[in-house]
Amino acid sequence: xxxxxxxxxxxxxxxxxxxxxxxxxxxxxxxxxxxxxxxxxxxxxxxxxxxxxxxxxxxxxxxxxxxxxxxxxxxxxxxxxxxxxxxxxxxxxxxxxxxxxxxxxxxxxxxxxxxxxxxxxxxxxxxxxxxxxxxxxxxxxxxxxxxxxxxxxxxxxxxxxxxxxxxxxxxxxxxxxxxxxxxxxxxxxxxxxxxxxxxxxxxxxxxxxxxxxxxxxxxxxxxxxxxxxxxxx
Amino acid sequence: xxxxxxxxxxxxxxxxxxxxxxxxxxxxxxxxxxxxxxxxxxxxxxxxxxxxxxxxxxxxxxxxxxxxxxxxxxxxxxxxxxxxxxxxxxxxxxxxxxxxxxxxxxxxxxxxxxxxxxxxxxxxxxxxxxxxxxxxxxxxxxxxxxxxxxxxxxxxxxxxxxxxxxxxxxxxxxxxxxxxxxxxxxxxxxxxxxxxxxxxxxxxxxxxxxxxxxxxxxxxxxxxxxxxxxxxxxxxxxxxxxxxxxxxxxxxxxxxxxxxxxxxxxxxxxxxxxxxxxxxxxxxxxxxxxxxxxxxxxxxxxxxxxxxxxxxxxxxxxxxxxxxxxxxxxxxxxxxxxxxxxxxxxxxxxxxxxxxxxxxxxxxxxxxxxx
Numbered sequence: 001x002x003x004x005x006x007x008x009x010x011x012x013x014x015x016x017x018x019x020x021x022x023x024x025x026x027x028x029x030x031x032x033x034x035x036x037x038x039x040x041x042x043x044x045x046x047x048x049x050x051x052x053x054x055x056x057x058x059x060x061x062x063x064x065x066x067x068x069x070x071x072x073x074x075x076x077x078x079x080x081x082x083x084x085x086x087x088x089x090x091x092x093x094x095x096x097x098x099x100x101x102x103x104x105x106x107x108x109x110x111x112x113x114x115x116x117x118x119x120x121x122x123x124x125x126x127x128x129x130x131x132x133x134x135x136x137x138x139x140x141x142x143x144x145x146x147x148x149x150x151x152x153x154x155x156x157x158x159x160x161x162x163x164x165x166x167x168x169x170x171x172x173x174x175x176x177x178x179x180x181x182x183x184x185x186x187x188x189x190x191x192x193x194x195x196x197x198x199x200x201x202x203x204x205x206x207x208x209x210x211x212x213x214x215x216x217x218x219x220x221x222x223x224x225x226x227x228x229x230x231x232x233x
Numbered sequence: 234x235x236x237x238x239x240x241x242x243x244x245x246x247x248x249x250x251x252x253x254x255x256x257x258x259x260x261x262x263x264x265x266x267x268x269x270x271x272x273x274x275x276x277x278x279x280x281x282x283x284x285x286x287x288x289x290x291x292x293x294x295x296x297x298x299x300x301x302x303x304x305x306x307x308x309x310x311x312x313x314x315x316x317x318x319x320x321x322x323x324x325x326x327x328x329x330x331x332x333x334x335x336x337x338x339x340x341x342x343x344x345x346x347x348x349x350x351x352x353x354x355x356x357x358x359x360x361x362x363x364x365x366x367x368x369x370x371x372x373x374x375x376x377x378x379x380x381x382x383x384x385x386x387x388x389x390x391x392x393x394x395x396x397x398x399x400x401x402x403x404x405x406x407x408x409x410x411x412x413x414x415x416x417x418x419x420x421x422x423x424x425x426x427x428x429x430x431x432x433x434x435x436x437x438x439x440x441x442x443x444x445x446x447x448x449x450x451x452x453x454x455x456x457x458x459x460x461x462x463x464x465x466x467x468x469x470x471x472x473x474x475x476x477x478x479x480x481x482x483x484x485x486x487x488x489x490x491x492x493x494x495x496x497x498x499x500x501x502x503x504x505x506x507x508x509x510x511x512x513x514x515x516x517x518x519x520x521x522x523x524x525x526x527x528x529x530x531x532x533x534x535x536x537x538x539x540x541x542x543x544x545x546x547x548x549x550x551x552x553x554x555x556x557x558x559x560x561x562x563x564x565x566x567x568x569x570x571x572x573x574x575x576x577x578x579x580x581x582x583x584x585x586x587x588x589x590x591x592x593x594x595x596x597x598x599x600x601x602x603x604x
Contacts, residue, residue, distance in 0.1 A: 127280050128319040130306040132382045133336030139307075142332075146323040 006203065012179045013187035014207055016095060020183055021163035024102035025156050028110060032155060036114035057169075058108040066172025069101055073173070097174035098181045102163035109162055110155035117151020118144070150226045157219035164212060184208050234418050236260065236277075236386065240286030240296070244272055249283075249442040257435030257449070259412045259419045263426075264439030270422045271316075273439070274390045277420065278313045279306030290386050290418075307336070312384030312417075316391045318371040320363035326374050327359040333382025344383045352414060353377045353407055369400035373407060380415070387419045393428060401428075408432055426467040430454055430511045454511075455551055455558045458541060469513035470560045476506045485585065492554035496530045497588040510588070514549055517561035518582040521571050531583040535559060537575050540568070552581050 006014070038044075039051055057065050073080040073091045083089040091097035121144055129139045145152075167185040174181040176190060188204045191197030239252040249269045262270045275281040277288055279295070282303060288296040290311075295304045312333070320329050330350070334342060350356050353373045363371060372392055379387060392408075393401045405428075412419060412432060423429050429436060429450070436453040438445040446459050453459065454471040474488035474495065484499045488508060495510070502508065523532060535554035542548075548568055552559045559581050573579065 122319075124315070124317070124319055125321060127306070128313070128315060129321070129332070131278050131280070131309075131311065131313040132333030132378065133307050133310065134332075135307050135336075138336070143321060143323075 007200075009178050009182075010187065010200065010204060013182050013184050013204065014211075016098075016179075016182065017164060017184040018211070020095060020099045020102055021160045023096075023099040024106060024163040025110075025159045027099065028103040028107055028159060029152075029156060032107065032110040032114055032159070033152065036111045036118055036155075039111070040115045040118040054111050055108045057105050062105065062166070062168025063172050065104060066101060066169035069097075069104065069169065069173040073097070073100060091174070093174050093177060093181060095174075095180055098170050098183060099163075101169040101173045102166045103159070105166050105169050106159035106162035109158040113155035113158055114148065114151050117148040117154075120151075121147050150223050153219060153222045153226065157215060160215055161212060164208065164215070234291040234385070235289075236418060236420065237287065237289040238273070238277065240273075240276055240283040240288065242272065242276060242281065242283040242286075244269075244281075247272065247442050249273065249276075251439070251442070251444050253437045253444050253447045255418075255420075255435050255437065255447065257418070257433070259421055259433050260435045260437060261429040261433035261450075262420060262422045262437050262439055263424065263429050263433075264445075265424055267441075268439040269442040270424075270439050271390055274313070274388050274420065274422055277386075278311050278388055279304065279309050293385070310337075310341070310382070310385045312379035312382055312387045314372070314375050314379050314387070314389040314392045316394050318363075318368075318375040320366075320371055320374055320378070322363055324363075325359070326355065326361050326363065326366070329363065329374060330355075330359075330377050330381050332378060337383050342383050344381045346381065349377050349380050352410055367400070368396050369403045372396065372400075372404055376407070376411065380411075380417075384417060387417045389419060389421045391422050391424070393423075393425075405431070426460065427511075430471050431509065451558070455560050458549075467513065468560070469511055469516070470558050472510045472512065472557055472559075474508050474510050476500070476502050476504050476508060478504055490557050492535070492557035492559065493533045494531075495533070495583070496585045498585065512559060512583060513587075514560040514562035516583055516587040517552075517559055519550065519552075519561050519563055519567070519571065519573065520580040520582055521573075521577075523580055524582060527582065529582045529584045531581075531585060533559070533581045533583075535579060535581055537573055537577050537579060540573070540575055552579065554581065 035054060039047065070092070071077050075081065075084065075090070075092050080091060089096070091100050126139050126143055129143045134142060165185060166183070167189065170181070170183060171186055176182050176186045182190070184204055184207070188201050188208070191201035191204070235254060235256045237254045240249065242249040247267070247269055249272055251269065251273050262273060264270055272281060276283050283296060283298065285298045286296065287294070287298070294302055295309055296302060321332065324332065330346070350359070353376060355370065355373050355377060358366060358370060358374065363374070366374065376392070393404060396404065409432065421432060433450045435448065436450050437447040438453060438459045446453055446456060451471050451473065454469065460468045472490055472492065474490040477487045477489040477494065479486050479499060480496070485496045486498070486500045488495045488497060488510065497510070500508070518529070533554050535552035537550055538553040538558070539551040540548065541550065543565060546564050547562055548565050550561045550563065550573065552561060561581060
């Protein structure tokens, strides 16, 4: 097992990737549910425009998305400088920037999964809850949310998986700094660029596969459990 | 408590213009499919906002478009039992039952969990998921769930329509107990004359989005012109009669009312109990003289109060039997041959075996149906 002995930099990359993935997933979840609700239920002008914007990272080259993030969330970008001045939040060349890039790239996948499950909810159940005295907010928390939970979990897993594999947007936006923004894909890429880096690239590749498999299995178990709970018969 | 509904609403091809007032304990909204019954229920429940009009329960105004008042569904405290139960699939039966209770102010909770569960016979289902219940069980749980929110008014939208006859018979006694053991006013939607005659104290007849007639069940049931074509054969008068005594030798029960005595197959009810009897119009024969040598046991003297419209070969007569009304359906030919006119004294003849004893259940208020 000596070949699995990772250098501190490699450990950092593993650790950072998981941290970035979890943050990207958690931070985009409330927005993902809100946007999915809006797209599934809302009737407003510009809905297809919003839908297009949400799906844009799916079709744009990741480098373009990363560059756009750099322009807007960079130190001198309009949003980036505003956040830095007023809240002290900095994205450029930090791991938080990597998380933002991953969140943006995974967002369309998350919204899609949640939106589909919202559209599958029987709205008559919601009106029944209303006649029993539940206000719209309570109806959402006690009826809608439990019923869309499988879709929410699927969306979270997709977002996390996308974050684990995100490369182009991340490296364009926050570069490839070991210990700060060097996630697994960036580290693997770095190994392939230096002579004799094959062993390191292979180690990280295997770890990458293992993390992805575990994520998939966990999501399967979750989905099955929830599926049993909300089985409509 | 009085329910006042006076609303106008356009919904696709249906132009709903309904206005009625009912102080009845169980008011049936009766009419064919597409007559606007369910829309009216949704409007009363607050699930549809009417274009114009007023809805008042007791002293509480729920909707008054003129005053721009609209109480949203979750603040109305109007319970609904839907045709399709609509139980929450992610909750077990107990949590479904307790759902509405949670949102009811403590001071207004009058429904007791144990009593409702007992009344509906669902104690053994509490831990189950809705997916594992039969249609009849689902509907009973749905009734319990609506009741346990302690509503001020209970709306039931064809709660039996999706069930087969056996399940209907299973639920009917629970509905009767609901009507008699609780004090909540109920509005009950149905297109079945048998259900309405058995359950309703008052009837609102709907046709094409409008109220064709409304009033106490006994009065409305005599008017056969109000029935939809597919239910005309089921139409007939409803009488509330008292059990006078039982004839043990021949296995019969003698009922009494102003109209006179009526013999029906033996029913297991104590003397003095009130029984609702539905006499289908086509089971009532007319004789101009008291018949002799006839097997039919029930011969009630009366006077022709009204001769209805001709319907093909048939015609309906309304008979005034000392204040009780009976309806008889005879052929046009008999009307001519017997020279029947309004005001003429006749005899109504009804066979004892025309009454069905299949739906007799001890303890529950009983309905005898001549079919």
